[in-house]
Amino acid sequence: MSSVPLQDFDADQLAQFHEDIKRAFEDLKSKNLKLDLTRGKPSSEQLDFADDLLALPGKGEYLAADGTDVRNYGGLNGIEDIRSIWAELMGIPVEQVLAGDASSLNIMFDVISWSYIFGNCDSTQPWSKEETVKWICPVPGYDRHFSITERFGFEMITVPMKEDGPDMDAVAELVKDPQVKGMWVVPVFSNPTGYTVSAEVAQRLAEMETAAPDFRVVWDNAYAVHTLTEDFPEVIDIVSLGEQAGNPNRFWAFTSTSKITLAGAGVSFFITSADNRAWYTNYAGIRGIGPNKVNQLAHARYFGDAEGVRAVMRKHAASLAPKFEKVLEILDNRLAEYGVAKWTVPTGGYFISLDVVDGTASRVAELAKEAGIALTGAGSSFPLHNDPNNRNLRLAPSLPPVEELEIAMDGVATCVLLAAAEHYAS
Structure with missing residues (x-):
């Protein structure tokens, strides 16, 4: 086994390696694979964990704890039955929590679009009246976030996503x-790195001075309880931190059950200040007449309490952890010795961030496609899909069974090596 990085191979060694790995790639293509590592979707096994939810709340079971008939209109804040469970889980006052429909992304789109059209509760004018709107995007980051600010034409400014959170010196400037x-x-467990914001970084975000009085942080806590181990992460009460720092309206925080129960039929949560809630419901009450409270009651009955949520998440961890272990094992066995890639080793969430040789990520994705392995496009973790180094790829191990995942990742490793060999030979 070589202990020399690929970039240090002499011409003859590199030519032989290139020939060998190209032969391995041709063999890979001959298998006619159809494998998908594109999105962090729960597997069928994970979705099966929530089968009992499909029978809830049950015939004749339609009253919330406060007597509300959940079959009827109204209740913009959602029912307290589910709000109280999430408040306990997040360690926050129930008053901070609004419960909505399945997707927290919908609410994120709402609050940004309403700020653009009307201004938020601290705006002097709608954002659409501004000469330009700029938005800070930690990278690598979540492509669907970037798609929202891209759609509104915001100027997206990248800052590095470090192991303890966004580069705060860059943000403060x-x-x-x-x-x-x-x-x-x-x-x-950020998307795609799996990094977690530290208490110190959270405090700086809460306290920092901003020139815009209506500056907002979209705090998308999508993976708040998505551990791969026995340990659940500490949940920072970011809204209260903002209030204590004199910036009570700074944070729009979100989470949901989307990868806890049923991905397309869950409950979303908007956690924020009283003024932000009043501003939000003022427009939400025009857009609609309340969320799906039947589904909220079903979820409340399914979980029972915060510990019920954690019990479900332990099942998810048992399903997901072997997949992450397999991906990391293959990356280590196939790539480490050649020095052609670096990757994160998350303890939760849904993704692994893979950095390949600069300038080759798009080639890796192209080769994988040729071999029948679908990867999220190179650059997807950057605004406008523009990774200036063309190095980052996002791996999503959750959907395939371990046997397929092993085949797919072995194939990805072959593609990484071939792209690197081409690069160094050129």
Whole structure:
């Protein structure tokens, strides 16, 4: 086994390696694979964990704890039955929590679009009236976040996502500009790196001075309880931190049950200040007449309490952990000795961030496609899909069974090696 990085191979060694790995790639293509590592979807096994939910709340079971008939209109805040469970899980006052429909992304789109059209509760004018709107995007980051700010034409400014959160020195400098209106943050097991924002970084986000009085942090805590181990992460009460720092409206926080129960039929949660809630419901009450409270009651009955949520998440961890272990094992066995890639080793969430040789990520994705392995496109973890180094790929191990995942990842490793060999030979 070689202990020399591929870039240090002499010409003859590199030519032989290139020939060998190209032969392995041709063999890979001959298998006519159809494997998908594109999105962090729960597997069928994970979705089966929530089968009991499909029979809830049950015939004749339609009253919330406060006597509300959940079959009827109204209740913009959602029912307290499910809000109280999530408040306990997040360690926050129930008053901070609104419960909505299946997708927290829908609410994120709402609050940004309403700020654009009407301004938020701290705005002097709608964002659409601004000369330009700038938005801070930690990278690598979540492609669907970037798609929202892209759709509104915001100027997206990248900062590095470090192991303890966004590069706060860079953020603190950027927010001196009054046109910088917000930023994205995935605080726990971030997409795609699996990094978690530290208490110190959270405190700096809460306390920092911003030139824009209506600056907002979208704190998307999508993976707050998505551990791969026995340990659940600490949940930071970011809204209260903002209040204590004199910035009570700074944080729009979100989470949901989407990868806990049924991905397309869960409950979303919007956690924020009283003023932000009043601003939100003012427009939400025009857009609709309340969320699906029947589904909220079903979820409340299914979980029972916060410990019920954790019990479900232990099942997910048991399903997901072997898949992550297999991916990491293959990356280590196939790539480590050649020095052609680096990757994160998350303890929760749904993704692994893979950095390959600079300039080759798009080639790796192209080769994988030729071999019948679908990867999320190179650059997807950057605004406008523009990874300036063309190095980052996002791996999503959750959907395939372990046997298929092993075949797919062995194939990905072959593609990484072939792209690297081509690069160094050129």
